[in-house]
Structures are given as structure tokens and as C-alpha cells.
């Protein structure tokens with residue numbers, strides 16, 4: 001993958017956010033550094049980075065896509081009320097499937113998405 005200045009800055013901005021921002025949110029941040037960048041360019045670069053496994057794309061049905069700077073398997077906590085997605089602050093081992101299972105001979109696993117859901121601190125306190 002060719003490294004461009006735009007892509008480097010998009011990645012740097014994403015790494016500053018541990019709350020898995022959507023492309024729109026990230027676009028506002030990136031524009032502070034690159035005022036002439038378009039939302040389409042931000043989208044394209046995020047898609048490319050996630051296809052190459054540099055970042056991870058989180059998709060929630062019809063909801064907005066979010067982007068995660070950490071491509072390694074890890075667990076998330078999603079708030080069902082405000083939709084925020086955070087990494088768990090402690091390690092939980094993501095289960096590895098049995099690679100010799102016949103079902104996996106004709107399939108390829110690229111990653112895992114382990115998610116807990118519930119109410120975040122702010123929603124628990126009724127602040128949203």
C-alpha cells in the first residue's frame with residue numbers, strides 16, 4: 001500500500017481516538033490538519049486501510065461504520081443507549097476456533113469481533 005501524506009494523517013488522527021470514531025467525526029479532525037481534504041477521500045482511505053488490515057472497520061447493521069486503530073482481536077463494550085464503543089480496559093482472551101474443523105477447510109477466518117453490550121457510565125448516570 002502506497003503511503004500518502006493524507007493517509008498518514010488520517011491514521012494519526014484515528015490513533016488519537018480510543019472511542020472508535022465514525023468517518024464523519026474523523027473528517028472533522030483531519031480537516032483541522034488538511035483543510036482541503038474531502039469526506040470522500042477520508043472514506044476511501046479508511047476503507048483501504050481496513051482492507052489492508054492496518055485498522056479495523058466496525059459495522060453495526062444499518063448504523064454508522066466506526067473505525068478502530070487496533071487491528072488485533074480485542075473486546076469491545078458497546079452502549080445500547082448512546083452507541084459509544086470502547087475497548088475493555090482489561091484483557092479477555094478471544095477464543096480460537098479449532099482450525100482442523102472440517103467446516104473451516106472451505107472457509108477462512110480473517111478476524112474476530114467480541115463485544116459486550118450494556119450501559120456506559122454516562123448513560124448509567126442518566127447524563128445522555
Ligand SMILES: [Zn+2]
Pocket residue numbers: 079080081082083084119120121122123124128
Ligand atoms: Zn451510553
Ligand SMILES: [Zn+2]
Pocket residue numbers: 020068070074075076086087
Ligand atoms: Zn477497539
